[in-house]
Amino acid sequence: MEPVQARNFWWMLTSSDLFTTIILIIIGVISVFAWAVVIKKIGEFKGVWRGYRWLTRNMRGRSFNEIISLRPPRKNNPFANLLDAMRFEYNPDSSSLVARLHEVENRVVVEELEHFSRGLDILASAASASPFLGLLGTVWGISKAFLNIGLHGSTSIVVVGPGLAAALTTTLVGLIAAIPALLFYNYFTKQTASLEAKMHEVASKMILLASREEKG
Numbered sequence: 001m002e003p004v005q006a007r008n009f010w011w012m013l014t015s016s017d018l019f020t021t022i023i024l025i026i027i028g029v030i031s032v033f034a035w036a037v038v039i040k041k042i043g044e045f046k047g048v049w050r051g052y053r054w055l056t057r058n059m060r061g062r063s064f065n066e067i068i069s070l071r072p073p074r075k076n077n078p079f080a081n082l083l084d085a086m087r088f089e090y091n092p093d094s095s096s097l098v099a100r101l102h103e104v105e106n107r108v109v110v111e112e113l114e115h116f117s118r119g120l121d122i123l124a125s126a127a128s129a130s131p132f133l134g135l136l137g138t139v140w141g142i143s144k145a146f147l148n149i150g151l152h153g154s155t156s157i158v159v160v161g162p163g164l165a166a167a168l169t170t171t172l173v174g175l176i177a178a179i180p181a182l183l184f185y186n187y188f189t190k191q192t193a194s195l196e197a198k199m200h201e202v203a204s205k206m207i208l209l210a211s212r213e214e215k216g
Helices: 004-014 018-059 064-068 078-089 097-117 120-152 157-215
Strands: none
Touching: 018 078, 018 097, 018 120, 018 157, 064 078, 064 157, 078 097, 078 157, 097 157, 120 157
């Protein structure tokens, strides 16, 4: 037997008018884009931290020349890109080696943060816009319910039901779309900040080694 809650929710959906349906479609489209960003970002950050663990493990006990000669197993990784950039700019005969490596560090970090920040605006928009769209549907549904009461002179469920269904449905769907988007936005923002810190940490260690080898 079909659960009562499922029947009630389906009734709320099917009893919605055109305006409510449009709001639900907009929230649904926003949610689809938000979840696409979430799935993509989860995969990206898994690769990021694999690359970080691989590099820090292989840096131990090696010289700067040996580190920049490493070939990470995965390309298109922030730490692999940092290695490539330092390898390209490295010139032991340069009088400004450390300064140039710091420039490389800052440039690569900015580029990677820009890349990994893409899509977060979609999550922020979903988190902020979905509740307001749900509220719009709520106001519309309640207004419709009061209008029906005035037209029919009755407060029976048949009269007020469609309006209340629209109000409850849009409120529920708006919150369902907004809450995960907000949580994942905060999570990926922290992951991006952590990525920035780890990239500077790795680069600083490499530049320190290069400075010591240059003096020694």
